[in-house]
Amino acid sequence: MKSAFRLLAAAAVSLAAATVQAADFKPAVVYDMGGKFDKSFNEGVYNGVKRFTEETGIEVTEFEVTNEAQRQRAMERLIQRGATVLLGVGFGQADAITAVAEANPDVQFGIIDVFWLDQPNLRQYSFKEHEGSYLVGVAAAMKSESGTVGFVGGMDVPLIRKFACGYVQGVKSVSADIQVLQNMTGTTPSAWNDPVKGGELAQSQIDRGADVVYHAAGGTGIGVIQTTADAGKLAIGVDANQNYLAPGKVLTSMVKRVDVAAYQHFADAHKGMFSAGVVQLGLAEGGVDWAVDEYNRDLVSGEIEAAVAAAKEAIISGAITVHNYEEDQSCPF
Amino acid sequence: MSEFAFQILLTLDATLRLATPLIFCALAGLFSERSGIIDISLEGKLLGSAFAAGAVASVTGSVYMGLLAAVGVSISMSLVHGFACITHRGNQIISGLAVNILASGLTVTLGIALFQRGGQTPTLGPNERFQPIELPFADALAQAPLLGPVYDELVSGHKLLVYLAFIAVPLAALVLTRTRFGLRLRAVGESPEAVDSAGVSVPWLRYRAVIVAGILCGIAGAYLSTAHGAGFIREMSAGKGYIALAAMIFGKWRPWSALFACLLFGFLEAASSRLIGVEFPIIGEAPTNLMLVLPYIMTVVLLAGFFGRAEAPSALGTPYVKEH
Numbered sequence: 146m147k148s149a150f151r152l153l154a155a156a157a158v159s160l161a162a163a164t165v166q167a168a169d170f171k172p173a174v175v176y177d178m179g180g181k182f183d184k185s186f187n188e189g190v191y192n193g194v195k196r197f198t199e200e201t202g203i204e205v206t207e208f209e210v211t212n213e214a215q216r217q218r219a220m221e222r223l224i225q226r227g228a229t230v231l232l233g234v235g236f237g238q239a240d241a242i243t244a245v246a247e248a249n250p251d252v253q254f255g256i257i258d259v260f261w262l263d264q265p266n267l268r269q270y271s272f273k274e275h276e277g278s279y280l281v282g283v284a285a286a287m288k289s290e291s292g293t294v295g296f297v298g299g300m301d302v303p304l305i306r307k308f309a310c311g312y313v314q315g316v317k318s319v320s321a322d323i324q325v326l327q328n329m330t331g332t333t334p335s336a337w338n339d340p341v342k343g344g345e346l347a348q349s350q351i352d353r354g355a356d357v358v359y360h361a362a363g364g365t366g367i368g369v370i371q372t373t374a375d376a377g378k379l380a381i382g383v384d385a386n387q388n389y390l391a392p393g394k395v396l397t398s399m400v401k402r403v404d405v406a407a408y409q410h411f412a413d414a415h416k417g418m419f420s421a422g423v424v425q426l427g428l429a430e431g432g433v434d435w436a437v438d439e440y441n442r443d444l445v446s447g448e449i450e451a452a453v454a455a456a457k458e459a460i461i462s463g464a465i466t467v468h469n470y471e472e473d474q475s476c477p478f
Numbered sequence: 479m480s481e482f483a484f485q486i487l488l489t490l491d492a493t494l495r496l497a498t499p500l501i502f503c504a505l506a507g508l509f510s511e512r513s514g515i516i517d518i519s520l521e522g523k524l525l526g527s528a529f530a531a532g533a534v535a536s537v538t539g540s541v542y543m544g545l546l547a548a549v550g551v552s553i554s555m556s557l558v559h560g561f562a563c564i565t566h567r568g569n570q571i572i573s574g575l576a577v578n579i580l581a582s583g584l585t586v587t588l589g590i591a592l593f594q595r596g597g598q599t600p601t602l603g604p605n606e607r608f609q610p611i612e613l614p615f616a617d618a619l620a621q622a623p624l625l626g627p628v629y630d631e632l633v634s635g636h637k638l639l640v641y642l643a644f645i646a647v648p649l650a651a652l653v654l655t656r657t658r659f660g661l662r663l664r665a666v667g668e669s670p671e672a673v674d675s676a677g678v679s680v681p682w683l684r685y686r687a688v689i690v691a692g693i694l695c696g697i698a699g700a701y702l703s704t705a706h707g708a709g710f711i712r713e714m715s716a717g718k719g720y721i722a723l724a725a726m727i728f729g730k731w732r733p734w735s736a737l738f739a740c741l742l743f744g745f746l747e748a749a750s751s752r753l754i755g756v757e758f759p760i761i762g763e764a765p766t767n768l769m770l771v772l773p774y775i776m777t778v779v780l781l782a783g784f785f786g787r788a789e790a791p792s793a794l795g796t797p798y799v800k801e802h
Contacts, residue, residue: 179596
């Protein structure tokens with residue numbers, strides 16, 4: 146009798162806690178360098194946030210950092226102002242969010258593009274970029290007339306090798322004879338912001354015969370797209386849909402649906418379904434995809450579309466496994 | 479023409495493109511330092527003017543307005559530097575560093591405020607960028623043996639500012655060695671007392687020198703964002719100002735030698751981006767790190783091994799205090 150009573154009491158307390166939590170549901174997001182209208186990563190998150198607000202009517206507090214030092218301070222301030230669910234954007238915020246999550250065990254944290262942290266109150270969203278890269282690799286190989294395609298990476302880190310490896314696998318799945326030229330821009334973070342170098346690397350690949358160049362190089366990639374467009378060749382965009390950057394000159398873009406991750410984070414927390422750990426978003430989850438819109442419609446033939454759709458289906462069903470560079474730090478292709 | 483020779487030609491072509499901002503910056507540094515003002519703010523001016531060019535070209539739709547804005551911004555940054563170290567006799571390194579930090583922060587902040595793209599300017603359209611200039615007969619001559627491809631690939635088809643850079647070098651040499659302004663400028667860097675006793679204002683000469691440096695840096699910045707690139711991206715100068723400074727020292731504060739140094743740096747950079755990932759007979763695939771560090775290693779080797787001591791202007795870095 147006594148234990149039953151205690152159980153009841155415990156249930157009542159937890160119920161009370163749950164209602165308090167629901168009433169106190171205060172979501173917040175910290176955009177990273179770039180700001181929420183950056184036409185790229187942050188804007189994707191913003192779109193997810195907007196969708197959540199439209200569906201639930203709950204406003205999400207926002208903060209845009211403009212330099213690296215602000216990240217942790219911004220998170221702390223949002224929590225001081227009562228945020229109960231907090232989403233960080235990009236691996237640059239990993240250190241800040243770890244520190245803040247440790248200090249605030251009651252807040253439900255989420256971070257996008259990170260998978261290596263270990264916090265009981267932190268959910269990490271990671272994308273299977275290799276799967277998306279495989280798809281654009283298929284498209285590139287089918288579009289190429291010269292039999293040579295290119296890849297320009299940003300900073301030489303395993304994440305970017307993962308893009309490259311998936312891409313090569315996709316290309317080789319169409320024909321083993323197609324040559325893939327690969328260049329990394331650099332080994333320091335400035336490799337993300339060097340469009341001039343990106344353009345030169347793309348030019349050097351074009352000079353060696355490449356007619357489709359895929360970039361995974363952030364701001365450096367703007368130079369890649371520009372140079373390939375100027376040379377009358379095709380580029381492939383990354384992260385966000387970059388088809389509009391050079392209409393008719395960007396074959397497609399490998400999009401990471403960060404909006405899906407952002408929406409999922411707030412929606413789950415709202416429904417009380419928050420859990421810590423790593424959420425992998427691949428083709429099956431709609432986390433990565435290739436982009437076809439009015440800017441590249443004429444470039445993508447029905448044949449290419451069918452081949453990419455078939456590859457997508459095969460990856461989702463498990464008939465094709467795309468190699469993940471980060472698992473064994475090597476690329477078999 | 480063999481494939482190999484053609485690749486070399488394309489690498490040389492890339493060399494010209496990559497060396498252009500270095501040439502302008504090195505000449506800018508040369509004018510400033512020949513007058514006795516150390517100019518490590520080349521980097522900041524390059525970045526600031528690249529932003530100005532990108533932003534103004536994007537807003538007005540005119541590449542020349544962008545160029546004008548770039549030069550204007552660069553001159554005003556030069557004047558800030560000049561005000562600190564000519565008028566107030568401040569430490570020239572510190573002042574230059576301050577300009578660099580200012581440019582790095584201000585461009586991103588203004589960029590976010592103006593365009594909401596994380597410090598980038600919008601991608602520039604055809605009218606907002608310098609277009610390649612095809613020299614006459616390039617197509618017709620392309621088929622001619624040997625010289626045809628050289629003319630077509632290497633000489634023709636560059637942007638206006640590239641040609642301007644190669645005109646600027648003899649012009650700078652002429653100004654420095656043949657004009658009254660140039661001779662006085664060099665004198666003020668060697669022995670300001672002598673210039674002063676001849677009744678010529680030392681501060682005014684030095685101000686004119688940093689203004690010339692501002693103009694040249696402004697053109698270099700405009701080249702980065704509106705000719706070589708297609709828009710401003712944060713930190714896009716990526717150390718080119720410092721490399722130009724090194725090239726100028728390497729060239730012993732002389733225009734022609736500085737041009738040679740800039741071309742060398744440009745060539746090493748062009749070659750390194752073309753060699754990454756290429757298979758070599760014995761060592762296999764060229765490692766990324768080695769290729770990227772090659773220009774710097776070469777600098778050290780050349781500077782230490784071949785060219786001996788670089789003689790700086792004697793009054794470099796010392797503010798001039800008029801004796802009463």
